[in-house]
Amino acid sequence: MLLTLQDIMARPAAYRRDLLNTLPGPRGVHLMGTRGHKGTENLAVFSSVVHVGASPPLLGFILRPLTVPRHSYHHLKATGWFTLNTLHPEILDPAHQSSANYAITESEFAATGLTPEYTDQCRAPYVKESAIKIGLTLEEEHQIRANGTLFIVGRVQEIIVPDHAVAESGHVDHASLQTLTVAGLDTYYRVEQPVRKAYARPHLKP
Numbered sequence: 481m482l483l484t485l486q487d488i489m490a491r492p493a494a495y496r497r498d499l500l501n502t503l504p505g506p507r508g509v510h511l512m513g514t515r516g517h518k519g520t521e522n523l524a525v526f527s528s529v530v531h532v533g534a535s536p537p538l539l540g541f542i543l544r545p546l547t548v549p550r551h552s553y554h555h556l557k558a559t560g561w562f563t564l565n566t567l568h569p570e571i572l573d574p575a576h577q578s579s580a581n582y583a584i585t586e587s588e589f590a591a592t593g594l595t596p597e598y599t600d601q602c603r604a605p606y607v608k609e610s611a612i613k614i615g616l617t618l619e620e621e622h623q624i625r626a627n628g629t630l631f632i633v634g635r636v637q638e639i640i641v642p643d644h645a646v647a648e649s650g651h652v653d654h655a656s657l658q659t660l661t662v663a664g665l666d667t668y669y670r671v672e673q674p675v676r677k678a679y680a681r682p683h684l685k686p
């Protein structure tokens with residue numbers, strides 16, 4: 481099919497949401513851990529995490545417009561810290577459930593059975609059951625004028641990852657960790673054995 485902008489806008493909102501959200505394909509999916517100034521712990525699913533840069537180490541994500549209270553945002557503004565934690569088949573059910581809209585006073589850790597874990601410096605909770613845990617501080621936020629979403633940039637302050645999953649080169653082996661990916665809001669994929677290519681240079685044939 482060929483859908484024009486006009487065709488897309490003529491579709492029902494739910495169709496448009498699922499079409500546009502699954503269209504770019506499976507991408508990384510993380511549980512974001514935050515803690516409010518009163519100590520309430522919060523968890524939420526985010527699929528928009530992107531690499532922003534390595535020096536300094538920065539990751540960014542898209543946050544829905546602040547038209548309703550966004551607990552993760554509220555907490556990360558309060559403490560300046562948040563964590564990103566990977567998803568795996570054994571924790572998919574509680575992880576997905578944490579995207580439900582719980583009251584701000586209710587901890588998604590308690591509600592889903594996932595376990596909060598802290599390090600000395602990070603003021604936000606990690607998810608104990610996750611294989612890869614990243615602790616970040618809020619660096620920048622930018623509003624996308626077209627729809628009011630925010631692009632939040634975090635500075636990576638610490639990384640917790642199993643030794644065996646990081647190669648000498650620095651590559652992370654997601655296949656051995658069974659890291660999950662997601663398309664849209666509900667369709668999770670397992671990663672398969674990767675095909676690793678040499679760095680592409682203009683004088684080399686594909």
Ligand SMILES: Cc1cc2nc3c(=O)[nH]c(=O)nc-3n(C[C@H](O)[C@H](O)[C@H](O)COP(=O)(O)O)c2cc1C
Binds near residue numbers: 542551552666
């Ligand atoms: C698979 C999946 C991916 C999601 N990705 C995002 C995202 O990238 N940005 C966002 O703002 N919300 C995203 N959400 C929605 C949040 O998880 C949801 O709004 C959550 O309730 C936010 O919780 P909070 O209000 O406690 O921060 C996603 C939900 C699911 C199920």
